[in-house]
Amino acid sequence: MTTSITGPEAALSTAIPAPTRSAPGIDTDRVAGLIGQLLVALGEDPTREGLVGTPDRVAAWWSTFLASDNTAMATCFTESQLSDQLVIVGGMSVWSLCEHHMLPMNLQVTAGYVPDGEVVGLSKFGRIAQHIASRLQVQERFTRQFAEHLADVIGGKDVAVAVRGAHLCMSMRGVRMEEARTTTVHTGGRLASDPVLNQQFITLAAVQRNTN
Numbered sequence: 001m002t003t004s005i006t007g008p009e010a011a012l013s014t015a016i017p018a019p020t021r022s023a024p025g026i027d028t029d030r031v032a033g034l035i036g037q038l039l040v041a042l043g044e045d046p047t048r049e050g051l052v053g054t055p056d057r058v059a060a061w062w063s064t065f066l067a068s069d070n071t072a073m074a075t076c077f078t079e080s081q082l083s084d085q086l087v088i089v090g091g092m093s094v095w096s097l098c099e100h101h102m103l104p105m106n107l108q109v110t111a112g113y114v115p116d117g118e119v120v121g122l123s124k125f126g127r128i129a130q131h132i133a134s135r136l137q138v139q140e141r142f143t144r145q146f147a148e149h150l151a152d153v154i155g156g157k158d159v160a161v162a163v164r165g166a167h168l169c170m171s172m173r174g175v176r177m178e179e180a181r182t183t184t185v186h187t188g189g190r191l192a193s194d195p196v197l198n199q200q201f202i203t204l205a206a207v208q209r210n211t212n
Contacts, residue, residue, distance in 0.1 A: 031059035068134040075121040088112040090208030099136035101169040110205040114158040147186040157189030162205040
């Protein structure tokens, strides 16, 4: 068994730019109107200097953020010389929104899989992460959906995903624990049943996390 690791440096070279299109089904004019009403309810004057245009900017951000990039997500390359490798891609960082408080959460993602005749294009890992993060989420569901999507791409269940999240709903409200982090792990196939593979992934995912 050999292991291939892609870390933060490689992840930077294949970084996916933030989407610039609009999400379907979002009424940006109504969102802007609601933001204006919120400002008034908070005791602010939406017409004062500094807030002029803020409702429109906020509405545009929501529309852009929720525009999920689902393009070219399943590119694989035939590789006949594989020797039962464990491939791990780390250093991925995405922003999502907690659906409980609609506050941001930053998710550090490490994913692994055992290829069988094909390898996944490295940039696709970032695309999968961005695609799943661009919606109201919870970290536990994000982790499972990433694993399921990767399994669909490789056509097998030998996948694992570890996510470490910093949640503003915990660090800037409630208990206000700024250093608190949440870790979730989803494993499938041999990465769940084979203790050696499982331990390799857990160990290397921790290494990836500590070097970010």
